[in-house]
Amino acid sequence: MSNTAAKRKLRSSYVTTVISISLVLFLLGIIGLLFLNAHRLSNYVKENLGFTVLVDDNSREAEVQRLQKILNASPYVREAAYVSKDEAAAIMQEELGEDFVDFLGYNPLLSSIEVKVYAEYANPDSMAVIENQVLNFPQVQEVYYQKNLLHAVNDNIEKITIVLAGFSILLLVIAIALINNTIRLSVYSRRFLIKTMQLVGATRGFIRKPFLATGILNGLAGATIAILLLSTLIYGMNKELQGMIGFDNLFLIGVLFGLVILLGMLITLISTFFAVNKYLRLKADDLYF
Structure with a gap:
């Protein structure tokens, strides 16, 4: 094989290794993104449940506004918005597509206060206590x-968190295995070089050094590509899910990117170390098998 062909094959091996590492790290980054945002996502869902306070028809406007201010000042209330009878009728008319007030001859709807609670209070026990307080x-x-929906949301959030954590661990194990196999194949293609250096008197540390440096660089290059892919994904999804997933949190994004870089470099370093050690221990005759 000519020197040019050997260099081309070696370059192709580097490219394949980096691409494989970057794709695996990209998948890990997606899971990390979901996991890091799981708490904020659950809070977003809970804080959009809330409850409706139906006001007595004989209550005066001033009394209702005072009630709204009291609710807004409550520690469990995130937001309390007053909806008058006329506003409620207009909303209902838009949903139905016809003027039911003219048909009935009167407006049967009540004034109400739409209340959104903080996430820590959006559970069945807390909502039951809040309901009793407001009814006073x-x-x-x-x-x-919606009591059934409240129960379902809390139960499903707990289940999703457990499943997501399990899936993250499983994917991490698979990612380590895939990157490890990629590195082993890369080192395998240069096993004769390792043995030649060993036969001419090079120490194990001296032989390992360029392989470990290359492994770290491959991990860094793969992590860089994965971060670029994640950035593109985040930018695209930020327009669709703004305010829900929290892609505007630069600290969270920084932590995610830092973990991707750390994992990329750490996994490739460890995998390269053990792969090179394997061929350092082998006898020359065993390299052909």
Whole structure:
């Protein structure tokens, strides 16, 4: 094989290794992105449940506004918005596509206060306590919220968190195995070079050094490509999911990118170390098998 052909083959091996590492790290980055944002995503879902306070029809406007201010000042309330009878009718008319007030001759809807609670209070026990407290106000006729949905959301968030954690660990193990196999194949193609250097008197540390340096560089290059792919994904999804996933959190993104770089360099370094050691221990005759 000519020197040019050997260099071309070696370059192709480097490219294949870096691409394989970058794709695996990209998948790990996606899982890391979801995992790091899982808490914020669950908070977003919980804080959009809330409850509706139906106000007694005989209550005066000033009393209702005072109730709204009291609710807004409560430690469990994130936001409380007053909806008048006319506003409720307009919303209902838009949903139905017809003027039901003209058909009935009167507006049967009640004024209400739409309340959004903080995530830590969006659970069945806390909501039951809040419901009893709000019902004590004389202006309140009824407190309505979807109890079944609240139970389902809390149960499913716990299950999703456990599944996501398990899937992350599984993918990490698979990623380590894939990168390790890629590195082993790369080192395997240069096993005769390792043995030649050993036969001419080079120490194990001297032989390992360029392989470890190359492994670190491959890991860094793969992590860089993975970060570019993740950045593209984040930029594209930020427009669709702005305010939900929290891609605007630069600290969180920095932690994610740092972990990708660290994993890329660490896995390739360890895999290269053991792969080179394997061929350092082998006898020359065993290199052909």
